[in-house]
Structures are given as C-alpha cells and as structure tokens.
Amino acid sequence: MGTTGNDVRRMLDLLTVDQPAAPPDRAASVRRRVQRRRRNMAAAALAVAVGLTAVGVGVARSGALGGSPPTSPGRAVPRWALPWPDHRNGSVPRTVLDGAVLAWRHQSELTTGSWAMTAPRRVIWYVGQTAAHGQVVAVIFEVAAPAGHRLVAGWTTASEVMNGQPGWRKSGISPWVLYDVPAPRNVPGLLIGLNTHGTTARPGQNPDAWIVALAAPDVGSMSFRAPGVPLPNKVAAVIGIGTTSRGLLTGDVGQIGGLVEIDTLSVGHRNVLPSPVTVGVPGAPASMTPQLALPAPLRLVGFRGEAGELDGQGNVVADNRPGRPIRVIVVRCYGPAPLRILIGNLARTHLAGIVTCDNVQHVLRYYGPQPRHGSVLFVRASDLISYRVAYGI
Amino acid sequence: MVDDVRVGFDEFVAARGQAMQRFGYLLTADWALAEDLTQTALARAFPRWSRIHADPETYCRKIMVNTWSSWWRRRWRGEIPTAALPDGPASDLYAEADRRHVVRAALADLPERQRLVLVLRYHEDLSEGQVANLLGISVGTVKSQSAKALAKLRSNGALTEYGMSRDGAAQDRGERV
Numbered sequence: 001m002g003t004t005g006n007d008v009r010r011m012l013d014l015l016t017v018d019q020p021a022a023p024p025d026r027a028a029s030v031r032r033r034v035q036r037r038r039r040n041m042a043a044a045a046l047a048v049a050v051g052l053t054a055v056g057v058g059v060a061r062s063g064a065l066g067g068s069p070p071t072s073p074g075r076a077v078p079r080w081a082l083p084w085p086d087h088r089n090g091s092v093p094r095t096v097l098d099g100a101v102l103a104w105r106h107q108s109e110l111t112t113g114s115w116a117m118t119a120p121r122r123v124i125w126y127v128g129q130t131a132a133h134g135q136v137v138a139v140i141f142e143v144a145a146p147a148g149h150r151l152v153a154g155w156t157t158a159s160e161v162m163n164g165q166p167g168w169r170k171s172g173i174s175p176w177v178l179y180d181v182p183a184p185r186n187v188p189g190l191l192i193g194l195n196t197h198g199t200t201a202r203p204g205q206n207p208d209a210w211i212v213a214l215a216a217p218d219v220g221s222m223s224f225r226a227p228g229v230p231l232p233n234k235v236a237a238v239i240g241i242g243t244t245s246r247g248l249l250t251g252d253v254g255q256i257g258g259l260v261e262i263d264t265l266s267v268g269h270r271n272v273l274p275s276p277v278t279v280g281v282p283g284a285p286a287s288m289t290p291q292l293a294l295p296a297p298l299r300l301v302g303f304r305g306e307a308g309e310l311d312g313q314g315n316v317v318a319d320n321r322p323g324r325p326i327r328v329i330v331v332r333c334y335g336p337a338p339l340r341i342l343i344g345n346l347a348r349t350h351l352a353g354i355v356t357c358d359n360v361q362h363v364l365r366y367y368g369p370q371p372r373h374g375s376v377l378f379v380r381a382s383d384l385i386s387y388r389v390a391y392g393i
Numbered sequence: 394m395v396d397d398v399r400v401g402f403d404e405f406v407a408a409r410g411q412a413m414q415r416f417g418y419l420l421t422a423d424w425a426l427a428e429d430l431t432q433t434a435l436a437r438a439f440p441r442w443s444r445i446h447a448d449p450e451t452y453c454r455k456i457m458v459n460t461w462s463s464w465w466r467r468r469w470r471g472e473i474p475t476a477a478l479p480d481g482p483a484s485d486l487y488a489e490a491d492r493r494h495v496v497r498a499a500l501a502d503l504p505e506r507q508r509l510v511l512v513l514r515y516h517e518d519l520s521e522g523q524v525a526n527l528l529g530i531s532v533g534t535v536k537s538q539s540a541k542a543l544a545k546l547r548s549n550g551a552l553t554e555y556g557m558s559r560d561g562a563a564q565d566r567g568e569r570v
Binding site for chain 1: 399402411414415424432435462506
C-alpha cells in the first residue's frame with residue numbers, strides 16, 4: 001500500500017470498474033437534445049412576445065378607463081399577496097433564493113411541527129437582491145402554504161450563500177436571518193423593512209448599518225432618521241431622504257446607536273405615512289433592532305490555556321460548567337451604553353466589571369468568589385451594543 | 394465549418410465520453426445520473442464547440458461540476474436518511490461488490506464540496522491550482538477541503554481493511570502530488 005493519495009486513487013478506480021458500455025449514439029443523442037432545446041427556446045420567446053403585446057394592450061386600456069396601471073408588467077399576483085412589483089434584479093442566483101425559501105421551510109417546521117405544513121404552494125417574490133455594495137443579500141417574499149399565507153423577509157451575508165453554499169444544512173444551521181409573519185393587508189403606508197449591516201468598514205470604524213425598505217410602488221421617496229453613536233466628534237443622528245426604485249429603498253444609515261425610523265413616505269407631494277415607523281417587518285419586533293457588525297477581533301493575550309469566546313448583541317449567558325474558574329475577561333464592544341459582566345451561577349452572581357463600549361479592547365481581572373466547578377458568565381448589554389468577549393484564566 | 398465542428402465533437406465524445414461518465418459517476422454515485430450529467434454537459438458545450446475546441450475537456454468538466462452542484466442543491470431536499478442499509482451480508486463471491494459498496498458509502502458520506510475536491514484531485518489528477526480555478530475557490534480552501542476529506546476517510550473504520558491507512562496523514566503530508 002502506498003501513500004494516502006494513492007489509496008484514494010485506488011479506491012476511486014475501484015468504484016468505476018463496473019462502468020457500463022458507452023451508449024452507441026451518445027454524440028447524436030446530445031445533438032438531438034441541443035436541437036430540441038433550441039426549438040423550445042424559440043417557442044418560449046414567441047410566447048413571451050405575444051404575452052408582452054397583450055400586456056401592453058391591457059395597460060393602454062386600463063389607462064383609458066381610469067384604472068390604476070399594473071404595478072409590474074406581466075405580473076399577476078393572487079388576491080392574498082401584495083400587488084407590488086418584483087424587485088429581483090438578477091444580482092442573486094435563483095438557487096440562492098430557493099435556499100432562502102428552503103431555510104424558511106425548515107425554520108417554520110420548528111414552529112408548526114410539520115414539514116408538510118410548510119410546503120409552499122406558491123411563492124411571490126418582492127425583493128431578492130444584493131445590498132450594501134454587494135456585501136449582503138436581502139429577500140422579501142410571500143408564500144402560500146398549508147400553514148397559511150406568510151410574509152417572509154430576511155438577509156444574510158453574501159459570502160455565506162453566493163459561493164454555492166446551501167441555505168440550510170442538515171445540522172440545522174442556516175446563514176439566513178428570516179422573519180416570518182402573517183401576510184399583511186395592503187393598507188396605505190405599509191412598509192416592510194430590514195435592518196442589516198455591511199461587512200467592510202472605513203479605517204477606524206465599524207461596518208455601517210444599512211436598511212432595506214419596501215413600500216408600495218407609487219412611493220417615490222422616503223425620509224429616515226437614525227440616532228448616531230454618542231461618541232466625541234460623532235454626529236448625534238443620521239437623517240436622510242432617499243428616492244425609491246418603484247417603492248424599494250436601500251440605504252446606508254452609517255454608525256448608529258438607536259432604532260432607525262422612517263418619517264415619511266412621499267407619493268408626489270403627499271405623505272402617506274400616518275406616523276413614523278421603526279424599520280422592520282410589521283409584527284416582528286425582533287426585526288426592528290438594528291443589526292450591528294461585530295467589533296474588531298480581540299487580541300487574546302494574558303490567558304493561561306484556552307479562552308472561551310462569545311459575541312453578539314444583547315444579553316447572553318455563557319455556561320462554563322464544568323470547567324476552570326474565570327479570572328480574566330477581555331471585552332471589545334461598541335454602542336450607546338456600557339456593558340456589564342457578571343460571574344457566578346444561575347442562583348447568584350457577582351459583578352466582574354463594567355466596560356465602556358468605545359470599540360477599544362478592555363481587560364478585566366476577577367478575583368471574586370466563584371463556584372468550584374466552573375462559573376456561568378453573564379453579559380448584560382442592550383440590543384444596541386455589539387460585543388466580543390473572551391474569558392479564561 | 395459546421396461539419397468540422399460536428400466531426401470534432403463526435404471524436405471528442407468517442408474519445409472522452411466514458412472518462413466523463415466515470416467522473417460523473419464519482420460525483421453522483423449513479424451510472425444513469427452520470428450519463429445524464431455527461432450528456433447535459435456535452436449539450437451545453439456543443440453550441441460553443443468552435444470556441445472551446447482547443448480545450449473542451451476542461452470546459453466540459455467545469456459544466457459538469459456546476460451542473461451537479463445545482464442538481465445537488467435542488468435534489469437534496471428530497472433526501473430521506475435511513476439508519477439501516479437494505480443490503481444483507483454477501484458471500485465471498487461478491488467481495489468485490491461489497492468492497493465497492495463500502496467505498497461508495499464512504500465517499501457519499503463526504504460533504505459535496507469535499508467529495509468534489511477529492512475526485513478532481515485524485516481521480517482527475519488536477520493540481521490544487523487547477524481545482525481551485527475550476528471550483529472558483531482559493532488554493533487554501535482546496536487544501537483544507539482535501540485534508541478534511543482525507544481525515545474523514547481515515548477515520549472510517551470500514552475502509553481500513555481496504556487499505557486506507559489511519560497513519561496515512563504523515564505519509565500524505567510528505568507526498569505533495
């Protein structure tokens with residue numbers, strides 16, 4: 001037996017020893033297949049041309065009768081769906097969009113308890129495109145399934161899905177962040193929003209937060225307001241106005257420290273928004289929290305042995321039991337308030353330190369009491385604080 | 394001109410069709426699917442034959458990889474895992490088939506990307522750079538995927554008796570094919 005490489009070669013050769021004989025007309029069969037495909041494509045092109053002509057006539061007639069024109073040429077949506085255009089612009093392959101639907105099915109299966117209940121009978125797409133200079137992929141679609149008519153909106157980092165990765169792994173892990181609510185009624189001022197963030201940043205900054213906001217196609221512009229991070233020499237808020245593309249706006253809201261609000265939805269000179277709304281998916285409060293990029297990685301110095309690590313936004317608990325005590329905690333965070341680290345067990349905790357969230361690495365040393373067989377580490381932080389924490393001895 | 398293209402295409406299919414089908418089989422583990430994959434790749438390559446005739450095999454291989462990736466993404470949803478394999482014990486007369494079954498199962502157990510890297514690297518004998526170029530990934534990823542695939546095969550106890558040595562890691566590091 002030779003090396004491992006040769007073992008593998010031998011194994012692969014072994015697998016193909018029962019290869020069947022070549023079909024006698026393989027080349028001719030391929031050529032026939034190409035001809036069939038050309039005929040089908042020609043027929044499809046003809047059908048599309050006929051269809052577009054029919055739609056053109058329909059638009060002209062509806063205008064003459066005073067009715068509202070179709071929102072998207074050639075697009076017919078069922079009654080339960082929003083009569084809004086399809087904003088997929090080809091920047092995201094169909095397979096990636098299918099992956100998002102698949103991820104939604106698996107996610108919904110966990111709540112409905114049934115795979116069959118999530119089988120989509122029809123999917124109506126509104127958004128499926130890259131945003132934040134191609135760094136993220138945003139999706140908004142409605143789906144008819146036995147579980148009901150649902151609106152699904154979500155996003156993921158482009159690098160996690162655009163290189164052939166699946167939308168859902170058998171291990172139950174998905175790169176998609178999806179929010180799922182009952183399909184909303186098409187009321188004036190309806191806004192479907194997503195909070196997301198870029199993945200690259202200007203020097204000395206964190207990646208900017210971005211919003212994706214979808215409204216009715218007659219909304220020509222939106223104005224938004226985002227509280228800034230309260231640091232010296234930083235603006236207190238970002239206020240902007242963006243022109244939509246048939247109701248869709250993607251916008252960079254910069255370094256933020258609060259919820260992003262839409263102030264106005266302008267149709268002509270009229271504001272159709274009764275009152276300001278927080279950017280998010282209507283009925284999904286979790287979607288309204290800005291998604292913040294993680295701070296820069298920690299420099300793990302001063303630890304004896306391996307350090308545990310966690311990151312995120314908001315409160316979190318790291319159970320270090322059974323394990324060694326926690327003596328050193330390294331934190332880097334940014335946001336509008338300080339972050340607190342507590343150590344103990346689920347019954348009793350001790351404050352290990354309060355960290356200013358200034359995007360600088362802080363080291364805490366904890367000499368207080370802790371359980372004999374390892375501690376639980378609590379991070380107490382608002383949802384608007386993004387942090388990385390490492391802990392060990 | 395058209396006849397030249399047709400002749401060149403027919404000659405290529407006659408010469409390399411079976412090799413393409415073998416490559417397809419190592420991706421799909423199914424001879425019928427492999428033939429379908431081969432013909433799909435050839436059908437996509439044929440309209441461009443006059444442009445790719447200098448190196449049609451690389452082009453076809455790339456189409457096969459991309460097509461299989463898209464099939465895999467579409468079809469894996471219907472996958473129904475089973476704890477027990479339907480086969481019963483086979484007599485010694487079928488030792489070869491039994492051996493193939495073990496190898497096939499081990500290969501099928503690898504994640505799709507790792508299997509692709511392994512087949513391209515060790516069956517198609519492409520260099521790490523060529524594999525990286527074909528799959529659109531970095532050479533580092535090819536190395537890591539290849540190492541993970543080999544490690545997984547090494548940890549498969551059923552393969553040990555067929556020559557996949559557990560201590561092959563050190564040998565492999567020294568091999569650098």
